[in-house]
Amino acid sequence: QMQLIESGGGLVQPGGSLRLSCTPSGDTHLFSIYAMGWFRQAPGKERELLATISASGNVPYYTDSVKGRFSISKHNANNTMYLQMNSLKPEDTAAYYCAAATRFQYTTRPAEFNIWGQGTQVTASS
Secondary structure (H helix, E strand, O other): OEEEEEEOOEEEOOOOOEEEEEEEEEOHHHHHHOEEEEEEEOOOOOOEEEEEEOOOOOOEEEOOOOOOOEEEEEEHHHOEEEEEEOOOOHHHOEEEEEEEEOOOOOOOOHHHOOEEOOOEEEEEOO
8 A cells, every 4th residue: 555745844934935745655666646735724724625636747737726826736756746835825824735536536525535735734833
């Protein structure tokens, strides 16, 4: 089975940027055949889908909350998915999770994601 590990979170001033990374462990050869996505969850709020990307890395999808500010990419050659976050706002403060949808090569439906990382904290504050 494949597990996922996020990294790159931290404290950033409003208006700043961060890049999150997601890498697999275990059956890493499966990384290239799964659709992937980024989610976040702020304290007291529901988990929120931010972006998804096809297994090939060629087809991204963004929700309105991050469109134009965040960029998702997937690089199968080095088994890494990224979330580039620009123009960060205090309301972007949350735990960020990467996830895989093992039955799909492309999906935008949150319910289809069934492998989750442990999360990395992002705090946008002055």
